Amino acid sequence: MDSYIPISQPSIGARERELVLDAVDSGWVSSIGKYIDEFEAAFARYCGTEFALAVSNGTTGLHLALVTLGLGPGDEVIIPDLTFVATANAVAYTGASPVLADIDPDTLCMDPASVESLVTERTRVIMPVHLYGHPADMDALAAIAKPRGIAVIEDAAEAHGAEYKGRRVGGLSQCGVFSFYGNKVVTTGEGGMLTTNDRAFYQRAKRLRDHAMSPERRYFHDERGYNYRMTNLQAALGVAQMERIDDFLKGRDEIMAWYRSAIPSSETVRLNRVKNWAASAFWMVCLEVDGFNEARREAFMGKLKQRGIDSRPYFCTMSSMPMYQQKPLPVAARKAQSGLNLPCFVGLSKKDVERIGGVVNELLADVDQR
Numbered sequence: 001m002d003s004y005i006p007i008s009q010p011s012i013g014a015r016e017r018e019l020v021l022d023a024v025d026s027g028w029v030s031s032i033g034k035y036i037d038e039f040e041a042a043f044a045r046y047c048g049t050e051f052a053l054a055v056s057n058g059t060t061g062l063h064l065a066l067v068t069l070g071l072g073p074g075d076e077v078i079i080p081d082l083t084f085v086a087t088a089n090a091v092a093y094t095g096a097s098p099v100l101a102d103i104d105p106d107t108l109c110m111d112p113a114s115v116e117s118l119v120t121e122r123t124r125v126i127m128p129v130h131l132y133g134h135p136a137d138m139d140a141l142a143a144i145a146k147p148r149g150i151a152v153i154e155d156a157a158e159a160h161g162a163e164y165k166g167r168r169v170g171g172l173s174q175c176g177v178f179s180f181y182g183n184k185v186v187t188t189g190e191g192g193m194l195t196t197n198d199r200a201f202y203q204r205a206k207r208l209r210d211h212a213m214s215p216e217r218r219y220f221h222d223e224r225g226y227n228y229r230m231t232n233l234q235a236a237l238g239v240a241q242m243e244r245i246d247d248f249l250k251g252r253d254e255i256m257a258w259y260r261s262a263i264p265s266s267e268t269v270r271l272n273r274v275k276n277w278a279a280s281a282f283w284m285v286c287l288e289v290d291g292f293n294e295a296r297r298e299a300f301m302g303k304l305k306q307r308g309i310d311s312r313p314y315f316c317t318m319s320s321m322p323m324y325q326q327k328p329l330p331v332a333a334r335k336a337q338s339g340l341n342l343p344c345f346v347g348l349s350k351k352d353v354e355r356i357g358g359v360v361n362e363l364l365a366d367v368d369q370r
């Protein structure tokens, strides 16, 4: 029996162990310590931003970015309909309303034309998501946002190292927000990072992250802040991972190339599409098959599982959930009901990908694609 191939698994090596143990032994186990400073500096350098602020996870990072801008009830934030629920939840935590935009069928990121049609006088933020590692069309979004004084915040939770027109995500807007959950390109177990070039924004976010304690008077707080800090132990893991990020991304590129030869694209079967202005981080391998609906996709994933191959469906749309329910948006709805992700992680071998491709091709030959 072939071994089971999970959808994702972290790459934690000797260097990660060494630095985490060093952090443990140092006694600096909470949110003060040299690894926090080193991780923030390494991440800012990598994204080409002036500042980076480590936080407890990507969700708190998104919330922090929005409260730093002073978002509240009555404000609107445009987000894509197809994303992980944290994007919408972070908006809702502030009291502002998430407004759902449809997506581009190739990039799976928010469609600027849909965004433009949703702008009102209450729109304060446009929040693209670089979904599955592919960057959103940032210039088109900036062209909508800038003349109207609307801020752009990138949800870059899934796209460490992805590039838009040769520039890394996270530095393409007011603020980028990353996640370091265990299945991400870089992990700290749980964790997140804000990136920005705006000093005032950075300082305000840092203050709010740390309970908004007065710099003049200890334990006095003149407004309500949060404890959204990362620990030094997590940051130690992050420093070791950042030493390897170039290799991680090269590895993902290679895996994607193996997939492309193992599963030939056709009129009806597609893997990740990448725009000529983009370099994807390939966080997830995306498989789309014309003729799939929810039931056929579920059956297909069940058969993959029987053959020892893990997979996952695309995210559900926000508009399909009770908290954000509204009329379905056509492209997002179609993708959410038919797309799926195949395993992609550093450590996946060419042989593994060939095995996955063989099974996928065999099962697709059987699928009724009418």
Ligand SMILES: Cc1ncc(COP(=O)(O)O)c(C=O)c1O
Residues within 6 Å of the ligand: 057, 058, 059, 060, 083, 084, 086, 087, 129, 155, 157, 158, 178, 179, 180, 181, 190, 191, 192
């Ligand atoms: C698009 C997106 N936004 C936000 C998050 C939230 O990050 P976290 O899980 O670190 O809270 C995630 C993922 O986990 C995500 O995929």
